[in-house]
Amino acid sequence: NAGVTxxxxxxxxxxxxSMTLQCAQDMNHEYMSWYRQDxxxxxxxxxxxxxxxxxxQGEVPNGYNVSRSTTEDFPLRLLSAAPSQTSVYFxxxxxxxxxxxxxxxGAGTRLSVL
Amino acid sequence: xxEVEQSPQNLTAQEGEFITINCSYSVGISALHWLxxxxxxxxxxxxxxxxxxxxxxxxxxxxxxxxxxxSLHITASHPRDSAVYIxxxxxxxxxxxxxxGAGTRLFVKA
Numbered sequence: 001n002a003g004v005t006x007x008x009x010x011x012x013x014x015x016x017x018s019m020t021l022q023c024a025q026d027m028n029h030e031y032m033s034w035y036r037q038d039x040x041x042x043x044x045x046x047x048x049x050x051x052x053x054x055x056x057q058g059e060v061p062n063g064y065n066v067s068r069s070t071t072e073d074f075p076l077r078l079l080s081a082a083p084s085q086t087s088v089y090f091x092x093x094x095x096x097x098x099x100x101x102x103x104x105x106g107a108g109t110r111l112s113v114l
Numbered sequence: 115x116x117e118v119e120q121s122p123q124n125l126t127a128q129e130g131e132f133i134t135i136n137c138s139y140s141v142g143i144s145a146l147h148w149l150x151x152x153x154x155x156x157x158x159x160x161x162x163x164x165x166x167x168x169x170x171x172x173x174x175x176x177x178x179x180x181x182x183x184x185s186l187h188i189t190a191s192h193p194r195d196s197a198v199y200i201x202x203x204x205x206x207x208x209x210x211x212x213x214x215g216a217g218t219r220l221f222v223k224a
Contacts, residue, residue: 035214042118042200042214090157102147103212105157 002026006091006106013081013113021076021109023091029104030096032074033058034066036087037108043090049074050096081113117141120201120215127222133188135218137201140182148175148186149200151217157200160186191222 007022025032033048045058049068063085065077074093078085088110092103118139127133137146148160161168161175163184168175172191177184188195201215 040216042116042216043202044214045212088155092157102159102162104159105149108155108157110155 004091004093004104004106006089006109008109009107010110011112013078013111015082015113017081019078019081021078021089021091021111023074023076023106024072025074025091025093025104026072027093027095027104028071029093030071031094031103032068033092033103034064034074034076035090035092036060036085037090038087046076046089078111083113085111086113087111116216118201118203118213118215120199120218122218123216124219125221127191127220129192129222129224131191131222133191133195133220133222135186135199135201135220137184137186137215138182139184139201139203139213141203141213142206143179143182143203144206145204146177146184147202147204147212148184149202151198151200153197160199188220193222193224196221 004025030051034046035043037043044060046064047066049055052071055066068074088108090108091106094103121136145164147162149157150160151157163177172189174187198217198219200217203213205211
């Protein structure tokens with residue numbers, strides 16, 4: 001059972017570079033989301049999607065883009081990396097409409113921007 | 115003030131001890147989640163609850179909606195319980211908003 005798969009696990013970027021963090025789930029979940037985790041802070045929502053073709057901004061969306069062309073995939077794009085984007089990124093999915101659904105998390109991507 | 119506060123921030127226990135981690139929140143919620151993040155970084159959902167109490171093995175989660183408080187208890191703690199425990203609440207104002215606590219880092223000594 002693959003669950004939620006994130007790639008890469010680690011990445012180092014130079015300031016100004018762009019890259020895409022991949023997220024895929026094989027559970028046919030409606031909802032997918034991206035979080036960042038910084039020391040001493042709770043997970044913060046970057047962007048989320050409630051279904052294919054539908055995305056919306058979370059708490060900290062600036063500097064990131066997302067798209068949801070399929071149910072399975074929800075890539076996160078860093079347009080021009082900045083040191084402030086150094087963080088651990090988690091993708092999560094949940095079955096859908098009921099607000100209480102448990103979220104399933106990927107293993108995380110540790111990103112450093114120099 | 116954070117909308118979700120956890121205490122303690124750090125906790126060291128001896129193997130076998132009973133452990134309690136607390137979570138207080140200040141918003142109306144539809145559900146509360148307890149998550150476990152292992153030293154390797156992976157995050158696993160432990161419980162989702164909206165009232166009462168749930169038990170799974172040595173883990174017990176309780177919630178008091180009136181007091182806006184939840185506790186996670188670990189009975190007969192073991193070194194493999196060492197992890198960060200995260201409380202998260204799903205706001206009942208609609209939409210997708212989930213608010214995460216900063217986590218409680220637990221270390222259980224053998």
